[in-house]
Amino acid sequence: MEETDYIIVGAGSAGCALAYRLSENGRHRVTVLEAGGSDRRFFVQMPLGYGKLFYNPAVNWMYSAEPDPGLNGQRDHIPRGRILGGSSSINAMVWIRGHRADYDEWGAENPGWGWDEVLAAYRQIEDNEAGGNDWRGKGGPLYISRNRKGLHWLVEDYITACGEAGLPYNDDFNGESQEGAGTYQMTIRGRRRNSAARAFLRPAMRRKTLSVVTGAQVTRVLLEGNRAVGVEYLRDGRRHLLRARAEVILSGGAINTPQLLQLSGIGPGGLLQEMGIPVAVENANVGAHLTDHHGINYTWKMKVPTYNNILRPWFGKALMGMWYLALGGGPLAKSINHGGGFFRTRPDLDRPNMQLYMQAFSTLLPRAGERPLLTPDPFPGLSLGLSNCRPTSRGHVRIASPDPLAHPEIVANAYSTAEDVEEMLLAVKFLRRIAAQPSFARWVEEELRPGPQVQSDEALIDDFRQRSGTVYHPSCTARMGPDPAASVIDARLRVHGVEGLRVADASSFPNLIAGNTNAPSILVGWKAGEILLKDAR
Template sequence: MRSFDFIIVGSGSAGSVVAERLSANGRYSVLVLEAGGSDRRFFISMPLGYGKTFYDKSVNWMYRAEPDPGLAGNADYWPRGKVLGGSSSINAMVYVRGAPDDFDEWRDEGNPGWGHADVLPVFRSLEDHDGPARSLGKGGPLHVTDCSKSFHPLANAMIKAGQEAGLAYNADFNGATQEGVGPFQLTTKGGRRMSAARAFLRPAMKRPNLTVITQAMVTRVAFDGKRATGVEFVRNGKSETVAAGREVIVCGGSINTPQLLELSGIGDAQRLRGFGIETMHHNAHVGEHLQDHLGINYTYRANVSSLNQILRPWWGKALAGMEYLFQRKGPLSISMNQGGGFFRTDPSRMRANMQLYFQAFSTLVPKNGERPILTPDPWPGFSIGLSNCRPTSTGSIHIRSSNPHEQPRIIPNAFSTDHDVAEMLDAVKFLRRIAATPTMSRLIVEELLPGPACQSDEELIADFRRRSGTVYHPVSTCRMGPDPAQSVVNPRLQVHGVDRLRIIDCSVFPNIISGNTNAAAMMVGAKGAELVLEDQRQSR
């Protein structure tokens, strides 16, 4: 049996960082097991290739949630990365750390070392920003780009309209304040996606003490009593067991991590018995407390050219493609989200509770097999989208059976609280305020979705229940906390009740953050790795 000091399950946003940090000093042997394959694919590297990977089963788990009453019975689609870099290899690349209060809340819930003052240096150590914003770090492995000079004029018009609707201009959502409207910072470099694999894992793979095995589906954590000793995985139809001399570190994300724990006998004992799984350690919180951001777009027909006219016709694709191939510039080199912001649905709120997204194209006409970003609508159009920052609805993710290849049951419970419904109603009304500003009203021919017939509160609520969906930020299914009766891992990210097993990914978030989760996942990876190294130093 092969043996390594550390086994890391998953090479996503957190796992790639953990692998880089634990292998850096050359003292430890590190194994990374990734269920997916290589990230060296053109449509992963090209930022707007996001539309191609959205339904590509070769790099995407392509999960489906259960039919959700809060979403008018829809079974929401949940893409997740199944590739080196995980979801950072297929996401929309917006880099937002989260509001400072988010992390102070983590600390105040009994998790010392996780306040904003504690995690800010960790963020900065990761970052290498090329723009004027002073809040972001310089010289780190993760390049963060200011793409504002490449925005389509419609995106700039939407930023101006946001100011006319009462929002302050904010050039840096990672700075002193999150609230306002402006350009998003993006995880790209030289016109290519800067995934966690590109930033952290690929450079680390040159080290002799780091081994990465792809197409390796981990099926169970192995134990000797209550001590994790290794993992079992399947590759090319063959089962193999590898031993961990120091720790097993699960970085599977908010879906795969609780799935693996339950398959390994850690979870609610009654649930596990129902699937014929022997309970190694009872913890009813595994897979519970799921939180996610929900989003919706309002879409408009314009009287000026949008990205639709560039990306829809074959000749436009050809020109954009040549510009990208030869110069790494143009619309293919940046995110679909060209600007946005954060706002309060009620001025009495202490901080922003909604996030805006501006998209200088529209995709009402469906296309089989892909999200039609690269083949948008044949008319000039654009979208203004939003998502809730701190929803109060919670769901769950649990195994369906003892078969590790069967997708888990995802129950989001979207809009299951009056709070979430009320704030989304206020938020969509604010979208129409933006559309009614002098700047936008001059450019809009008509509102296409939901359309002018949708006016009453009841109609607006019915519409956002029918059309809203995940914005792909699931967290908290193995949340952190000091009390084993209320959480899955302690503040050092060790699984309660067992030894030598740690979780380092978005599933440990005590609560969801305000904004995109990729940056915070990488921060958790870096801080989690430092906790591992601290414990190793103390044990010596």
């Protein structure tokens, strides 16, 4: 049996940041085990190339949810990164921390996780192109693009239309206020995606104390009594054992982490017994509380050219490819979400409960097995999307087999509460309100989805049940909290009832933040390193 000090299971957003912090002082041997392979792939590095990764099993776990009544019985596709950098290597690169009140809610029961503490950590992490101030960081390992150059010109009219609809301009969604419309900051540096692997893991891999093993799928945590002492993993068809002299940290994400805990005998007792797995620690919260943002796009045919006109024809692809390769510019060097925003569906709410996305292209006619960012519709199309920020619907992740290579059962329960349905109904009406404003409406030829015939509340609800789905932010399945009756880990990320075992990834969120989850996942990994180093003294 090989030995190391710390084992990190998963080289995703949190795992990469954790490996960077934990190996920094040179006193501890750290081993990262990643089921996927290298991130040195062209479509990973090219920002808009993530459309090619959406259905690629070489870099993607390719999960599917169970048929969901809230989505009219459809099975939602749930891509998760199976590659160095995890989902930060296949995502849309939007950098959103979340609302300060989200973290105050975290910190109310979990010391060290309130807004003041996480703001200090974010400012250590960031190297923001816009410069440092009381809100932004400068000089940290993760470069954040301000994303103000090379945007489609319709972004400006979208922002103006939002203002006409009552949603003012916001210069920085990560600043003093989240509400408003504007452009998203991006994890893009130069012409390349700035994933957690690029920003944290690859620099750390130059240290002699860090080892990274790819193609290593961990199958269970090794327990001796109530202490985690190592892991078992498969690599190249062979079984390996790795012992941890200090601790094991699970950073596999909101799907893989509860799956691995359950396979290791930590989870709902009845489920484990049904699967023939000896119960080491019974905790019904392992895999429970699954929370995710769900969203929908409304799409218009435009009177003026959009990215469809240049990215659809072969000559346009060739021209954009040459622009990208020669000069590092053009739409291939960016995410498709150029504009966005946050708004409240009711004025009595104390903070935004919906997120906006503006995309100067459309994909109503997708190719089979591909999210066609590089092959949009054969007409000038534009989409405005939105997703709920604080859904009340809850699902679960449960192993469906004792086979560690089998995918778990994922139940989202989208729109399973009246509150979520009511919020989304108000939200889609606001999308149409934006589109009706002069600065936007003057460029519109017709609404394509859902179409002007969809007007009644019943028809709008049926439409978003039929067409919406996850925006890929699963969280909270090993949630943090002081009470084992309602959580899986404590504020120091220690698994209740098990010594030497911690969780640091999106599964550990006490509740889902308002916005994209890459930033808070990196935050958890960063703070996990800080906590582990303090506890090792």
